[in-house]
Amino acid sequence: MSARRATLKRRKAKGGVLVPVALVVLIVILFPVSLGRELTARPVWAIDLREVQVPYLDPEPLETVGFRLGDRIGYAALDGQLKLLQRVIYGAALSDGGFINFSRIPGSLVLQNPDGELVRSFSQCGYPAFDESGDRLFVFYTDATGLKEITLEGQELWRIEFPSVITSFHSNGSRRLIGLANGGLALIDSSGAVLHRTTPDGSRVPVILGCSVGSSGGRIAAVSGIGPQKAVIFRIRGDELKEERSIELASSYRREVFGRFSHDEQLLYFEQPGGIGVLDVPSGGIDLLPMEGTLTGFCELGDRRIVLLISEQKGRSVLRGYCRIGHLLFEETLAEGPSVIRTLESGILLGAGGRLMRIDVAEG
């Protein structure tokens, strides 16, 4: 009697576990719930720049993207047709709307559109550069002691000169940040007026090696000084410039280093030995996105919180993708030759080994 009761109990227990499990499986099958989104990269087209003889000319205006691959600049339509491919004379200022291919001693600058047609030429003796949006054009003195902003019609808007050599420059929206060899940082507005000047302190030798201004214009950052070298972030509140973070670094660079805020200004990326340092602005924590060799390409897929790096070591270029908290997502050795990477609205434009590729990135 007692043995039978025990058997019944066991049977009851088995049924008690199996039924709920079966129910859960059934619910999952019948009503699937997403556990998270995955990114998919989809190659859209590739152009072999070594084989293209005659660039495609379309009478209809197409949306184009500019690129520089080694000593060549060009434009590709988003549908994968090459619009222009041109050898760089000495340097090139490039935006999606046009370019200036300039000589070593430029007496005048010639602005051309993505089809290579002359738009305008203006008398300027410095070296030109567009900002990231491509809407603003700066001309740097050839002795690196000043710069001016000119309109695309060639009219000078403002100029500024410094009692030192410019080491670093970044323009974002209506703010321009200039780093100097004397350790000074100057933040100027779109009319050329100096909003703030500061010299990050705490280093034996003051010098600015890299600088970045955030997209909101509310934060600026610099890699500065020697002995020790520091990553410094300043917060701008009205007329006040307040140091928000100052982190001692292990590096002792004596050249310009890459430094850039993330799109949301929450992170600061900067070159460090062995990789790209990531400073979390709110917490002050630092991480490293490991990388070998020299950084040759950087882009951030802002909404998707992914960072793509191209580094080169001994002629070998490697593309790495990181989620921005530091996990390596993928690593790919690129074909030999110059490389380029930039963001597109739908993904990225990647150039390597004489090829140009559009890769769309989507979540699904």
Added chain:
Amino acid sequence: MRTPFRCLSSWRRLALRPVPRRLLVAFLASAVLLPAASFNWPVPQPRLVSTFADNSIDHFQPGIELGGRQPVYPAAEGEIVFTCREGEGYSSFPRGIGSAVVLQHEGGIQSVYAHLETESMRVDDPLVRTPAEGDPPLAFSGDTGAAVGQGLLFMLIDLEEGEFLNPIKHDKPLLYPPLESGKSNRGPVVGRLFLKRGGILEELTDGSRAAAGEGELLAEIYALSTFSAFLRKTAPYRIYLAKNGQAAASIAFESLREQDGRLVVADSSLGFADLFEDAWLYRLGSIALVEGKIELQIKAESHDGSESERIIDLTVASE
């Protein structure tokens, strides 16, 4: 064969025209004799092709240019604080200085060496000493960046005062040994003189007549650099104007200081646009011409101490 310039021998192979050893010895010896507060020339054969505050088309050039391909040595003991190599590494903007080195010296002075030959740069050791025999150069002067021919752009910066210093001040040169009088220049030349009134330039010549009234006095003043395949105009060191024996204007290019976002001549607060009417026409200020005889004296002094003057007698009559 044993040579006292063992380290330099490999550099020689790179050189198109090797520097004569006797010049190099004299140059290195000068570094030993260097007065404490001075700097030595950064190249063994300083051939001045452009002077301080030269007209760079739209701004003052805040340094001097020394022509030819030569080894470049630190102007004094110091520390490398910044380097850039043309076409290499990350650069956030296009650099007209090409490959360059910035040194920090005691006393808050920085020296800048630009247009260097990239492949010859030896900047691994950040600490540099006053060059001694056998020391390798920082690099060779080259033509990287916006260089017109081979040469070195050399700048001195006073960090405390926030100004570019003229390394070849005539009366208190910062580079040792000073330029020998008349050796580096032909000139200076005081050329044509103009009066600008209502946007019109009226040339003033000796014995000429001018209408009474106020106008802006413009003068063509320059020296000619003697080192170059072709003659190059260089800026004078000092310009002096007197009217009827009374000082009316004086400009000395001792340093360029930043003022409201512009580099100005420190002793006059004149910016580039205030001083230059065009490529080599200096604005000397406004002058009032009253009826009668007027004597205008314009004196120019070049960096090596040579000077010249021009005196013009004018007869001023009412309109």
